[in-house]
Amino acid sequence: MTKITAAITAVGAYVPDFIMTNKMLEELVDTNDEWITSRTGIKERRILKKEGEGTSYLAIKAAEDLLRKGNIDPKEIDLVLVGTATPDTLVASTAAYVASQIGATNAFAFDLLAACSSFLFGMSTASGFIASGKYKKVLLIGADKMSSIVDYTDRTTCIIFGDGAGAVLFEPNTEGLGLQDEYLRSDGLGRNFLSMNAGGSVMPATEETVKNRQHYIFQEGKTVFKFAVSNMADAAAKIMERNQLTDTDVSWLVPHQANKRIIDATANRMGLDNDKVMMNIQKYGNTTSATLPLLLHDYEQQLKKGDNLVFAAFGGGFTWGSIYLKWAYNSK
Ligand code: UT7
Numbered sequence: 001m002t003k004i005t006a007a008i009t010a011v012g013a014y015v016p017d018f019i020m021t022n023k024m025l026e027e028l029v030d031t032n033d034e035w036i037t038s039r040t041g042i043k044e045r046r047i048l049k050k051e052g053e054g055t056s057y058l059a060i061k062a063a064e065d066l067l068r069k070g071n072i073d074p075k076e077i078d079l080v081l082v083g084t085a086t087p088d089t090l091v092a093s094t095a096a097y098v099a100s101q102i103g104a105t106n107a108f109a110f111d112l113l114a115a116c117s118s119f120l121f122g123m124s125t126a127s128g129f130i131a132s133g134k135y136k137k138v139l140l141i142g143a144d145k146m147s148s149i150v151d152y153t154d155r156t157t158c159i160i161f162g163d164g165a166g167a168v169l170f171e172p173n174t175e176g177l178g179l180q181d182e183y184l185r186s187d188g189l190g191r192n193f194l195s196m197n198a199g200g201s202v203m204p205a206t207e208e209t210v211k212n213r214q215h216y217i218f219q220e221g222k223t224v225f226k227f228a229v230s231n232m233a234d235a236a237a238k239i240m241e242r243n244q245l246t247d248t249d250v251s252w253l254v255p256h257q258a259n260k261r262i263i264d265a266t267a268n269r270m271g272l273d274n275d276k277v278m279m280n281i282q283k284y285g286n287t288t289s290a291t292l293p294l295l296l297h298d299y300e301q302q303l304k305k306g307d308n309l310v311f312a313a314f315g316g317g318f319t320w321g322s323i324y325l326k327w328a329y330n331s332k
Contacts, residue, residue: 190318
């Protein structure tokens, strides 16, 4: 019997129009363009300013871009997954709303919450549903409105994050293309260093939690940085080693965009030159679940059928890992 693998067959993306530059942040907190650029690589980020709109707005736009570009009938989609750290609301599934709004009326849908690794873990989930032979079209979206949980008086976090969304379609492949291998990990002790402390079941919202600004993202940057550098690089190196990939075999590193220094360290460990490293952190900052599909969207024209892509991510939880995927098409 021919083996079924899960290949990416279409890509879409959306970022809001409003650009928040480093200069604008200088007006809000005690920081400067030089510090932000040299410590993170970020020059600007996008912010969703539309009143009453949340993460689903970004996700729907990205999905619609994919459907239009790929000329895909939404009724053929079997499953819609939304990877996010900022769902529209708690309890009601954001993915269900997105599926309905894009006309995926024959799909089931659910959210996948794994912070910055949501999209990476979503790739594994989507791939599993396809490889089982049960489903033919799985739409995976990574979307986050980080500005909804960022404290714009905290200079250690507000400079990093931005809003955005990206989407990919997974379909069965019998040529051996698509997802090849994955190395995924988590460590729950990490929640002491990167989290949003209030608003969940441990600490429901009270006047006190609002007053104490506990509904904003909190990060102990230095600690997270240390774990991110070692774990992201280790995971990517492991994936290369066990698939006997040398630096020349790897066409592209697709790294989570949290900090340019973390990306450089990962590429360095893999022995890759800069021209094989996808990077757009300078214009979007850290969009959490959206970084990986936004990279695929920005680099799609340069990708060729058979290219070896190594994805790597690290995020809250902690969660991290790496995925090896063979690209399945040449762009028109
Ligand atoms: O995507 C999810 C996972 N997240 C990450 O991977 C993020 C990991 N962490 C980081 O990227 C970095 O730790 C940050 C970018 C958040 C911070 O960079 P850093 O080089 O680790 O800075 P630091 O926290 O060690 O702070 C160095 C100095 C401190 O001043 P002192 O104590 O040396 O006087 C900070 O108070 O820089 C100061 N500082 C700032 N200065 C200007 C912190 N934030 C700022 C700022 N502007 N925005």
